[in-house]
Amino acid sequence: MNILVTGGAGYIGSAAVKKIIQEGHEVIVIDNLSKGKKELVDDKAKFYEGDLINLEFLKNVFSKHKFDAIMHFAGYKAAGESMINLEKYSQNITSMINLLDNMVQFNVKKIIFSSSAAVYGEPQYTPIDESHPLNPINYYGFTKLECERIIDWYSKQKGIVGICLRYFNVMGDAGLNYRDPDAQNIEPIIYEVLSGKREKLLIFGNDYETPDGTCVRDYIDIKDLVHAHTLALNLNSSDIINLGTGKGTSVLEFVKKYNIPYEFSSKREGDPATLTASSKKAKRLLGWIPKEKVIKN
Ligand SMILES: NC(=O)c1ccc[n+]([C@@H]2O[C@H](COP(=O)([O-])OP(=O)(O)OC[C@H]3O[C@@H](n4cnc5c(N)ncnc54)[C@H](O)[C@@H]3O)[C@@H](O)[C@H]2O)c1
Structure with a gap:
């Protein structure tokens, strides 16, 4: 084509x-x-x-x-x-x-x-x-x-x-050694902390109604x-x-995996506790099943 x-x-x-x-x-x-x-x-x-x-x-x-x-x-x-x-x-x-x-x-x-x-x-x-x-x-x-x-x-x-x-x-890198530089997203921020460009990760809110109190997103x-x-x-x-994968991952799960310094800060306006997708339609129409792990071992 x-x-x-x-x-x-x-x-x-x-x-x-x-x-x-x-x-x-x-x-x-x-x-x-x-x-x-x-x-x-x-x-x-x-x-x-x-x-x-x-x-x-x-x-x-x-x-x-x-x-x-x-x-x-x-x-x-x-x-x-x-x-x-x-x-x-x-x-x-x-x-x-x-x-x-x-x-x-x-x-x-x-x-x-x-x-x-x-x-x-x-x-x-x-x-x-x-x-x-x-x-x-x-x-x-x-x-x-x-x-x-x-x-x-x-x-x-x-x-x-x-x-x-x-x-x-x-999120992630498709093999071009390039990650979304938009530092609104958690992954580039984690990489900025790991590289020393940023001192720590600010976690906005820890009393959400989620398993560990931090926001859950579908990565x-x-x-x-x-x-x-x-x-x-x-x-x-x-x-x-x-x-979306249909599976949620919390901010704290990322932090623990990468073992980076963090600090809790107040919640941001308009940040819902949990945002996950139903991926049933993608599976049905496209035969699409996401394979990659969001948090790598
Ligand atoms: N990255 C995400 O998490 C995400 C989530 C939801 C939707 N999207 C959508 O996916 C698309 C791609 O996102 P991305 O993360 O690769 O963003 P990106 O900013 O890296 O890529 C967008 C590209 O479009 C170009 N561009 C913008 N306006 C243009 C115009 N008027 N004419 C020609 N070129 C133009 C930019 O130079 C850039 O290279 C966007 O439409 C975005 O809204 C992205």
């Missing part, structure tokens, strides 16, 4: 590029390098530096290649920043519309979209399944939900197959996540699928 990967120089996109090239596909990457790094992009991929909000640029790329499918990873993803810089995060929606319009014009039929558990907002119950109410509590999550809804319209009216994958907490290894994308290429009808 000829696959366009947007955001292919980023943390997850670069891992996906490597994997789908290994599987024998032709890969074309678009990235504006606002966060991604060109050196992460596999040499065998054709790389275009540019922004998805630039329609002329996009049209030029689409006119040069005949794509069989698109993996759309590009986007801004810092929830906190999204509450301040709305204009920047609105570009996630503009980019989505631009891609879909080019798909219609150039007859590209399939898109796999990186959505997020942020579309759910505060969990009403866990594990969260795909029918859980949708109520994002930050603008980032709102942009993901809007993109899903726009995909749904293009799917119904224009016959595009849109697979929206709602990721939970992605998914990037290798399993990328594998789910390759399986999604086989789907021929639009759908929305959670990507």
Whole structure:
């Protein structure tokens, strides 16, 4: 297949590029390098530096290649920043519309979209399944939900197959020696403590209603996540699928494993006690079973 990967120089996109090239596909990457790094992009991929909000640029790329499918990873993803810089995060929606319009014009039929558990907002119950109410509590999550809804319209009216994958907490290294540098996530923070860049880990709250009092999250290894994308290429009808393991891990479990200094601090607003995914639909539709251990032995 000829696959366009947007955001292919980023943390997850670069891992996906490597994997789908290994599987024998032709890969074309678009990235504006606002966060991604060109050196992460596999040499065998054709790389275009540019922004998805630039329609002329996009049209030029689409006119040069005949794509069989698109993996759309590009986007801004810092929830906190999204509450301040709305204009920047609105570009996630503009980019989505631009891609879909080019798909219609150039007859590209399939898109796999990186959505997020942020579309759910505060969990009403866990594990969260795909029918859980949708109520994002930050603008980032709102942009993901809007993109899903726009995909749904293009799917119904224009016959595009849109697979929206709602990721939970992605972590790990896919073999590129690169971990998500977004220090909102626990894993990069642990590595910062281990390397001496940071003195200790701050644990926000220790009196949650969880087995050890600290927050529980559903961590998914990037290798399993990328594998789910390759399986999604086989789907021929639009759908929305959670990507999480269904298993929760607490902050203290990480701390104990890595034996790093830590300190308890007050709870953060909007941090639910437990966030885990139901992964039943992913198993049923994709035949996907996560294999990687989140906390390595
Ligand atoms: N990492 C996670 O835990 C997580 C969880 C849920 C959803 N997601 C989603 O998965 C996708 C990939 O995440 P990531 O962790 O690899 O992030 P990342 O920031 O490492 O990668 C995103 C890439 O997109 C590029 N980009 C952003 N806006 C662009 C635009 N308008 N035009 C062209 N390129 C653009 C950036 O330069 C970057 O290389 C994102 O859409 C993110 O919202 C990630």
